[in-house]
Every structure is written in structure tokens, then in C-alpha cells.
Amino acid sequence: MRGPLLRSRGECVIPASSSQRPAAEDAGTPDVPAVALRGITKRFPGVVANHDIDITVRRGTVHALVGENGAGKSTLMKILYGMQRPDEGTIEIDGRRVSFKGPAEAIACGIGMVHQHFMLADNLTVLENVVLGAEKAHGIGSRARRRIAELSETYGLNVRPDVLVEDIGVADRQRVEILKVLYRGARTLILDEPTAVLVPQEVDALFRNLRGLTAEGLTVLFISHKLGEVLSVADEITVIRRGTTVGSVLPAETNPKQLAELMVGSELPTPATRESTVTDEPVLTVSGLHLSGTDSDGLRREMLADIDFTIHRGEVLGIAGVEGNGQAELVEAVMGVRIPDGGTITLDGEEISGASTRRRREAGIGYVPEDRHRHGLLLDAPLWENRMLGHVTEAPNSRGPWLTGAAARADTRRIVEEYDVRTPGIEVTAGSLSGGNQQKLIVGREMSHRPKVLIAAHPTRGVDVGAQARIWDEIRRARHEGLAVLLISADLDELIGLSDSLRVMYRGRLVADADPATITPEELGTAMTGTASGHLTAEHGDADSDTDSGVDSGPGSGAESGDPNGPEGGAR
Amino acid sequence: MTVGKPGVVARRLNERQREKLILGVAAPLLALLTAMAITSLVMVVTGDNPFTAFSVMFDFGIKSDSQVWIINKAIPYYLSAVAVAIGFRMNLFNIGVDGQYRVAAFFAAVVGGALSLPGFVQIPVILLVAMVCGGIWAGIAGYLKATRGVSEVITTIMLNFIAGSLIAYFLQEGRLAEREGNIVHTPDIPESSYFFEFATSVQPIHGTVLIAVLIGAAYWFVLTRTRFGFDLRAVGRSESAAEASGVSVTRTVVTAMLLSGAVAGLVGMPTLLNESGNYGNDFPEGLGFTGIAIALLGRNHAIGMGFAALLWAFLERTGTQLEFEGFDQEIVGVMQGIIVLSVVVAYELVRRWGVRRQQRLVGEKLAQARKSDNDQAEVSA
Numbered sequence: 001m002r003g004p005l006l007r008s009r010g011e012c013v014i015p016a017s018s019s020q021r022p023a024a025e026d027a028g029t030p031d032v033p034a035v036a037l038r039g040i041t042k043r044f045p046g047v048v049a050n051h052d053i054d055i056t057v058r059r060g061t062v063h064a065l066v067g068e069n070g071a072g073k074s075t076l077m078k079i080l081y082g083m084q085r086p087d088e089g090t091i092e093i094d095g096r097r098v099s100f101k102g103p104a105e106a107i108a109c110g111i112g113m114v115h116q117h118f119m120l121a122d123n124l125t126v127l128e129n130v131v132l133g134a135e136k137a138h139g140i141g142s143r144a145r146r147r148i149a150e151l152s153e154t155y156g157l158n159v160r161p162d163v164l165v166e167d168i169g170v171a172d173r174q175r176v177e178i179l180k181v182l183y184r185g186a187r188t189l190i191l192d193e194p195t196a197v198l199v200p201q202e203v204d205a206l207f208r209n210l211r212g213l214t215a216e217g218l219t220v221l222f223i224s225h226k227l228g229e230v231l232s233v234a235d236e237i238t239v240i241r242r243g244t245t246v247g248s249v250l251p252a253e254t255n256p257k258q259l260a261e262l263m264v265g266s267e268l269p270t271p272a273t274r275e276s277t278v279t280d281e282p283v284l285t286v287s288g289l290h291l292s293g294t295d296s297d298g299l300r301r302e303m304l305a306d307i308d309f310t311i312h313r314g315e316v317l318g319i320a321g322v323e324g325n326g327q328a329e330l331v332e333a334v335m336g337v338r339i340p341d342g343g344t345i346t347l348d349g350e351e352i353s354g355a356s357t358r359r360r361r362e363a364g365i366g367y368v369p370e371d372r373h374r375h376g377l378l379l380d381a382p383l384w385e386n387r388m389l390g391h392v393t394e395a396p397n398s399r400g401p402w403l404t405g406a407a408a409r410a411d412t413r414r415i416v417e418e419y420d421v422r423t424p425g426i427e428v429t430a431g432s433l434s435g436g437n438q439q440k441l442i443v444g445r446e447m448s449h450r451p452k453v454l455i456a457a458h459p460t461r462g463v464d465v466g467a468q469a470r471i472w473d474e475i476r477r478a479r480h481e482g483l484a485v486l487l488i489s490a491d492l493d494e495l496i497g498l499s500d501s502l503r504v505m506y507r508g509r510l511v512a513d514a515d516p517a518t519i520t521p522e523e524l525g526t527a528m529t530g531t532a533s534g535h536l537t538a539e540h541g542d543a544d545s546d547t548d549s550g551v552d553s554g555p556g557s558g559a560e561s562g563d564p565n566g567p568e569g570g571a572r
Numbered sequence: 573m574t575v576g577k578p579g580v581v582a583r584r585l586n587e588r589q590r591e592k593l594i595l596g597v598a599a600p601l602l603a604l605l606t607a608m609a610i611t612s613l614v615m616v617v618t619g620d621n622p623f624t625a626f627s628v629m630f631d632f633g634i635k636s637d638s639q640v641w642i643i644n645k646a647i648p649y650y651l652s653a654v655a656v657a658i659g660f661r662m663n664l665f666n667i668g669v670d671g672q673y674r675v676a677a678f679f680a681a682v683v684g685g686a687l688s689l690p691g692f693v694q695i696p697v698i699l700l701v702a703m704v705c706g707g708i709w710a711g712i713a714g715y716l717k718a719t720r721g722v723s724e725v726i727t728t729i730m731l732n733f734i735a736g737s738l739i740a741y742f743l744q745e746g747r748l749a750e751r752e753g754n755i756v757h758t759p760d761i762p763e764s765s766y767f768f769e770f771a772t773s774v775q776p777i778h779g780t781v782l783i784a785v786l787i788g789a790a791y792w793f794v795l796t797r798t799r800f801g802f803d804l805r806a807v808g809r810s811e812s813a814a815e816a817s818g819v820s821v822t823r824t825v826v827t828a829m830l831l832s833g834a835v836a837g838l839v840g841m842p843t844l845l846n847e848s849g850n851y852g853n854d855f856p857e858g859l860g861f862t863g864i865a866i867a868l869l870g871r872n873h874a875i876g877m878g879f880a881a882l883l884w885a886f887l888e889r890t891g892t893q894l895e896f897e898g899f900d901q902e903i904v905g906v907m908q909g910i911i912v913l914s915v916v917v918a919y920e921l922v923r924r925w926g927v928r929r930q931q932r933l934v935g936e937k938l939a940q941a942r943k944s945d946n947d948q949a950e951v952s953a
Contacts, residue, residue: 337815358818367816375816378809385802390817392802401799424933427592432930 032095034059034188034219040089049075050243062210062220064234072243073223077190081113082106112181116192118173120165127161130180151182156212171202188219195229207233227256239263260522277314278500283484284311284453289343291333303329304508311484318487318499322528326508327488331457336360348452366451368459376442379431384412386430387445419444436467443471453484492521506530595922603918607911628897629890637774638889645885647842650784652863654791655836657872662808662828668728669836670860671735676706677840678739681851682748685759694765706837707830714829718822757852767845778846792874865912
């Protein structure tokens with residue numbers, strides 16, 4: 001049974017100190033977990049990506065790993081696949097403790113990874129792609145062909161070895177990827193968001209394949225945030241939240257509601273912030289906004305349609321929605337990065353629909369972008385130059401056409417002090433700060449110009465808990481002083497805790513609204529799948545979640561099924 | 573603790589500035605030494621004595637007529653490097669400085685030869701024509717980049733060839749040129765249009781050195797002290813962040829290309845206004861490519877590029893002397909190549925070292941903060 005593993009290239013490295021048991025005997029017994037992660041902790045400068053992760057994956061099962069975006073799933077899988085090394089904790093494969101220096105060693109130990117973005121050479125055939133890089137295993141000729149046919153047969157993959165990869169569809173490519181890792185002797189397969197690119201029928205087929213694999217004694221680690229799919233395919237589910245495992249459940253003993261609760265965290269922020277500061281003075285009014293764009297397939301599609309909302313002084317408007325349903329486009333349209341083809345945007349009584357991004361920022365729009373590395377910072381530039389970014393036309397950064405470097409430096413020091421940016425000085429580059437400190441700098445920068453409205457896209461994504469609290473406080477404080485905030489977030493706690501009103505975005509439209517005082521994360525999560533419309537009350541929400549997310553809902557139902565054709569596909 | 577803080581910060585800053593200076597000087601020095609070592613090795617292998625060669629170069633290079641020659645030669649090199657560096661600072665690779673300065677010099681020579689205004693009017697006119705022509709030539713590439721997304725690398729290379737053909741077409745008897753022996757050239761500019769010179773005990777230094785100094789100062793000032801320069805650098809560092817911050821990337825691309833081309837237009841002026849007085853088929857070519865090497869060597873820094881240009885001229889001057897002394901002249905070419913390579917490698921190494929060091933400092937700071945947090949927690953508990 002362990003034949004392919006031992007024969008494959010590389011060496012399965014086992015630290016001498018850790019061979020507590022005779023592995024060969026245990027390997028076949030089902031009691032020894034295929035993968036056991038114990039106390040895994042991984043720190044990046046200033047951020048803890050994973051801490052105290054404990055996962056036990058039984059042999060011959062599909063084990064799902066679920067969690068929000070940014071919860072730390074990918075980092076964990078990179079650790080298991082040898083792309084990152086954990087700072088603490090142990091990895092056991094088939095009961096033997098291992099420590100990988102790179103993916104090659106992980107492969108040698110029977111771990112295979114199917115990446116979300118396929119790693120195939122389009123201009124080679126399926127056979128060539130499978131053999132590429134693993135020529136030593138079975139050569140490149142008839143032996144390799146036989147082995148591929150054999151694998152394809154055993155696991156029902158239906159792979160045609162001689163077609164060019166560019167001629168086959170997405171689902172076929174995925175099967176080639178699976179075959180690739182099997183060919184390299186994998187006994188444990190990691191699939192990173194494998195259904196993201198598939199249509200419902202293909203998802204069903206994939207799940208049949210996965211069951212075929214586990215029936216033959218292989219183990220599958222399935223990463224996803226789509227609860228319906230997870231419940232239908234997994235034998236066991238581990239939930240990750242904010243970098244740590246919060247629980248393991250069996251699909252039969254849980255329901256989507258419980259799972260969502262585990263995933264997003266059920267404890268709501270303190271209701272002390274509930275007292276309303278909303279006034280009836282509109283600050284940002286968007287009406288009839290329409291944007292069409294070209295998606296990745298080159299097709300013209302509607303990205304945004306009929307967007308209407310008004311944010312008043314002291315109001316936080318939260319936009320909930322599964323990522324890729326037009327939130328990014330909405331932000332870019334409000335910022336003037338994308339030019340909408342219809343509708344008006346009014347800021348404090350002044351129409352800014354045609355204004356440039358710079359003009360809008362000068363007029364009082366603050367911006368905390370979703371991707372701070374790409375849109376919020378100059379990573380190679382010192383902090384004080386980053387303090388100028390986006391506000392270079394305003395004091396204290398410049399007077400007329402001239403920069404006022406000394407004043408900008410002094411103000412950067414103030415921001416560092418006031419917003420608790422942990423840095424040795426303002427001359428260090430922004431790229432050397434940790435995510436939380438970078439974000440505090442951005443928030444500090446934007447708040448320093450006393451914006452009338454703040455566009456905050458995922459303001460606390462990927463930042464540590466301390467910085468998160470700090471940023472939340474800052475938004476609450478500014479809201480108290482009359483700031484209007486457009487908040488876009490995938491963290492439902494954050495949305496419900498900070499917002500004065502909530503809208504749900506689905507496929508480029510605002511399809512529903514909700515009162516954050518009464519709605520629960522689960523209800524909101526259900527509405528995000530596009531099944532609800534109009535005003536969501538607590539009762540309404542309950543009814544929705546009952547009809548939509550019952551255990552019987554297969555992978556083909558629900559919102560995920562339509563996504564490849566929806567705005568999500570286009571935003572990629 | 574809080575009392576001591578400003579002092580600590582100030583010391584850190586000074587440390588950093590000193591460090592920055594040391595790093596800035598150390599990298600090119602290190603590169604130069606490495607290059608000399610490798611060149612010596614090459615010479616030893618080919619059977620020459622490197623020490624003799626270096627001493628010949630040094631002795632000949634510091635002679636006063638050599639010094640003047642080197643300075644005069646460095647002027648167009650420096651201008652060319654600045655033209656390239658403007659592009660580099662915003663991630664544009666303007667390979668077309670060569671074509672830009674030739675087109676500019678040609679038409680400037682034509683205009684200069686056709687007019688006979690007083691010098692103080694005509695010289696600015698000639699300079700202006702050169703800058704406009706260079707700007708237009710580079711602007712074509714900038715426009716295509718901004719509106720159609722065509723890579724400026726491709727367009728500027730192609731424009732170099734078009735420039736060559738364009739000049740070849742007009743540089744014929746009966747068109748815009750006249751023949752003088754084997755040389756076909758544009759009509760000479762009047763004596764009064766020659767740029768002034770600084771007399772020395774040997775040959776004079778070209779007055780156009782002032783143009784180079786002015787351009788260098790303007791380059792430094794605009795990039796580091798103006799809003800426009802900030803926008804330009806922001807685009808160079810991250811186009812997406814610049815755009816989100818409100819910089820119009822397309823407009824900045826076009827403007828930067830126009831500026832780069834305008835400076836490139838000046839590259840031919842020292843030759844035209846101080847030496848030849850016309851544009852003939854013996855007008856120097858390839859200065860644009862030298863400019864790329866010098867911009868790299870000088871790290872796009874106004875002063876750094878000055879030293880790099882002088883070094884380059886020094887190597888060329890002394891290379892000819894090596895030939896007289898029986899060495900292979902090609903050794904200078906080898907040396908130039910090795911210097912550029914070592915510089916690029918050394919800069920990258922030093923940059924990475926700097927980044928790592930910074931991250932360590934940040935990490936220390938965080939650890940410190942965490943420790944003091946813990947201490948506080950313990951105290952309050």
C-alpha cells in the first residue's frame with residue numbers, strides 16, 4: 001500500500017528524534033490519522049497567521065477545512081505542503097513526525113496539492129503535463145502512459161492523455177491536476193477551493209471523484225468556505241477562525257447555521273456602540289449607478305446596476321455580500337477609478353460623478369482600500385511618503401506645487417504616535433511594517449484629512465486583533481463626530497457591530513436591506529446568497545435560512561452554483 | 573522611559589541617515605573594486621599586467637588635457653543618463669533616447685543653420701527646437717503607451733530606427749544638407765550661435781556643462797520637491813496605488829515621456845553648439861545607450877549619475893592610451909561591461925540587506941512593545 005510513496009523521488013524526511021513508533025506497522029491501520037497537526041503556530045513579522053492549530057484527518061475520509069477569507073486556511077495548507085515552515089507545533093503523517101523543507105519533501109511523504117489556480121502548461125498534452133517534473137517516476141514513454149491509464153481507471157478520472165491542455169475545459173483540467181498529484185504518489189490530497197471555478201454539474205462530478213479517491217483509501221483535505229458543499233461532501237469538518245481551529249464537527253451532527261456561527265463567530269461586539277449618531281443630513285448620495293465592464297472572458301457584462309443609497313452624517317452603511325458581487329466595483333466607482341456609465345454620485349450637495357479621483361479625495365472622501373499593498377501604499381517608500389499618498393495636494397504635504405517634506409514628516413510622527421503604529425521610525429519603508437501597522441497608518445492618514453465620508457473596504461482584513469480593535473474604535477469615534485462611512489466587509493460581526501444600516505449586495509445589485517440591531521450573522525449570511533430580497537426582519541431571515549440551507553441542499557443548489565456566471569467570475 | 577524616547581528616536585534617525593549615506597557610497601565602491609578585480613583577472617588570463625594597465629590609465633587620465641576631454645565627453649553622457657533616469661523613476665524604459673537626441677539635434681542644426689539671429693536669441697531657439705523635437709519623438713511612444721498600452725520598450729526601439737531613416741532621408745544634398753568632401757552635413761550654424769567656453773590652460777571646457785548642471789539640479793528638484801515629482805515617483809513605485817491615490821497614470825506617463833524626450837533632445841547640443849556646428853553623417857551615435865548604462869551606474873541619482881558619466885568618459889579616454897601602450901583596447905569595453913554588471917548586482921545585494929535589516933528593526937520594535945505590554949499587564953494584575 002505504501003509502495004508508491006517509497007518509490008517516488010525525494011526523501012520522506014523524518015527527524016530521528018521523533019520516531020516514537022514503528023511507522024511501517026501503523027501505516028495501514030485506520031486508527032492512525034493520515035495527517036495530524038498539533039499546535040501549529042506561524043508568525044509573520046508582527047502578525048500571527050496561525051496559532052495553536054489542531055487538526056486530525058482520518059485516513060480514507062474527505063476532511064473539510066472551512067473558514068472565512070483570511071482566516072488562515074491557505075497559510076495552514078502551505079505549511080502542510082512544505083511551502084512555509086511552522087514556528088511551533090508538529091506535523092505527523094501516518095503517525096510519523098515530519099518536517100518539510102519544501103514541497104518536494106511533502107510530495108515524497110505522499111502529500112499532494114491541487115492549487116486553486118491551475119498550474120498546467122497549455123501548449124503541452126495531458127500526458128506531458130502529468131509527467132513534467134516527475135520524469136523519474138515512470139519515465140516519459142509507454143510506462144508513464146500505462147500508469148496514467150491505470151490511475152485514470154482506478155479513480156474514474158476519465159483523462160484523455162493525448163489532448164492538448166488548451167483544448168480541454170476547466171473541470172477536465174482540474175482532473176488533470178488531481179491525476180498529476182496521484183501520479184507523484186500522493187496519498188493525501190489537498191484541494192484549495194476546488195469548486196470555485198466549476199459549474200454545478202461539474203461540482204457533482206468532482207465530488208464523485210473525491211469519493212472514488214477515499215474509497216481507495218486516499219485522504220482528501222478540502223478547503224472551502226461554501227457551507228452547502230462542505231456539508232454534502234465532507235466526512236468531517238474543521239472550522240478555522242482568526243487563525244485558529246475553533247472546532248471539529250461531523251456533517252450529520254450540524255447544520256449550516258451552526259457552521260456559519262462557528263465560522264464567523266457568534267459573539268457580537270458590545271452593544272455599547274449601539275446608540276445612534278445618525279443625522280438626517282445626507283453626505284454621500286448614490287443614485288441609479290450603473291457600470292458595465294469586461295470580464296476575464298472578454299465579455300461585456302453588467303457589474304453594477306440600479307445602485308441607490310444615501311449615507312448621512314454620523315451613519316455607517318454596511319454592504320454585505322459574498323465577495324465578487326460588485327463591491328469592489330462599487331468602491332472604485334465611488335472613488336472615480338472606474339467611470340460608471342450611468343447614475344450620479346453626490347457628495348455633500350455637490351455632484352462629483354465626473355470628477356477625478358484626486359478631486360474626489362480633495363472634496364472629502366477618505367479611502368481605506370481593500371488591498372492595501374496594491375492600492376493603499378507604496379511599499380518601497382518611507383512612511384512619511386506614504387503619508388503623502390492620496391493627499392499630496394493638501395496640507396501638510398504640499399503648498400502650491402511644492403512639497404513640504406518637513407511638515408509631512410512631523411505629521412507622520414504624529415500619526416505614528418496617535419495611531420500606535422509600531423515602527424522604529426518614519427524613514428523605514430511601508431513594506432517592512434506588519435499588516436496591522438500598515439493599516440493603522442492608512443487609517444491615520446485618511447482620518448487626518450477630516451473626510452466627510454470614509455470608504456472602508458475590509459478595513460480589518462488580515463490585521464491582528466489589537467489593530468482591529470483600534471481601527472474599529474477609530475471608525476466609531478469618527479462616526480460620533482459626524483463622519484459618514486461606507487463599510488464593505490466579509491466579516492459579518494464587523495458589519496453588524498459597526499453599521500447603522502445594512503444592505504446586501506448580490507450580482508451587482510443591492511437586493512435587500514436589514515437592521516443591524518436585530519439581524520444575526522447567520523441570517524445575513526443566508527441573505528448574501530441572493531435568496532432574500534426586500535427588508536429583512538428577524539422572522540423573515542429565519543424563514544429564509546430554513547428553506548435555503550437545509551441539510552438536503554446539495555452542492556448544486558444555493559448561490560454558489562450560479563457564481564461562475566455571476567459577477568464573481570468577472571471580478572477575478 | 574517616555575523621557576528618554578525623543579532622544580532615542582533622534583539617535584535612530586541620525587543612525588539611519590548615516591547608514592543611508594554609507595550604503596549609498598559603499599555599493600558603488602564595492603562594485604568598482606569587484607569590477608577592477610575581475611578585469612585584472614581577465615588581463616592576467618590574456619597575458620597582460622593589470623597593474624601596469626591601471627597605472628597607465630591613472631597617469632594618463634589625470635593629465636589636464638585628459639581632464640578637459642573627460643568633462644566635455646561627460647556632458648552628453650550625463651544628459652542622456654538624466655533622460656533615461658526620468659523614465660526609470662516611473663518604471664518606463666526609454667530605450668529611445670538615441671533616436672530622440674539624433675532627431676532633435678538634426679532639426680536643431682537645420683533651424684540653426686537656416687537662421688542668423690543674434691546669439692542670445694538663436695541659441696535658445698536652437699535649444700528649444702531640440703527639446704521640442706526630442707519631446708515629440710518620445711511623446712509618440714508615451715501616447716501609444718497611455719492610449720493603447722503599447723510597451724514603450726518596443727516603440728522606442730522602433731522609433732530609433734525610424735529616426736535613423738528619417739535623418740538619412742533629409743541628410744542628402746539638395747534636401748536639407750550640403751556636401752563637404754566625404755561628409756554630408758547640414759549648413760553650419762553662424763559663429764554667433766556657438767555656446768561659450770571656459771578657457772583653461774589646455775583646451776577649453778564646453779559651456780554646455782552649465783546646461784548639464786542645470787538639468788541635473790532641475791531633475792533632482794522636480795522629483796523630490798514637487799507634487800508632480802511625487803506623482804511621478806508614485807506611479808513608478810506602484811501604478812495601482814498611484815491611481816487609487818488620485819494620480820492620473822496616463823497623463824503622468826505621457827508627461828514623463830515628454831520630459832524624458834525633451835532632456836534627450838539636449839544630448840546632442842554640446843556637440844552641435846560647442847564642437848561641430850552642424851549635423852553631419854559623422855555626428856556621434858549611440859549616446860542614448862551609454863545613457864542607460866550611466867543611469868544604472870548612478871542609480872538614477874542626480875549626483876551619482878554625474879560621477880558615473882565622468883567615470884565612463886575616463887574609461888574611454890584612457891582606453892585609447894592603453895592601445896598606444898600595447899594593451900588590447902577592448903579591455904576598456906570589458907571593464908565597462910563588468911562595472912555595470914557588478915553595480916547592478918551590488919546594488920541589489922545592498923538593497924536586500926537594507927530591507928532585511930529594516931525588517932529586523934521593525935521586529936525588534938514590536939518585540940519590545942509586546943514585552944512592555946506584558947510588563948504592564950503584570951503590574952496591573
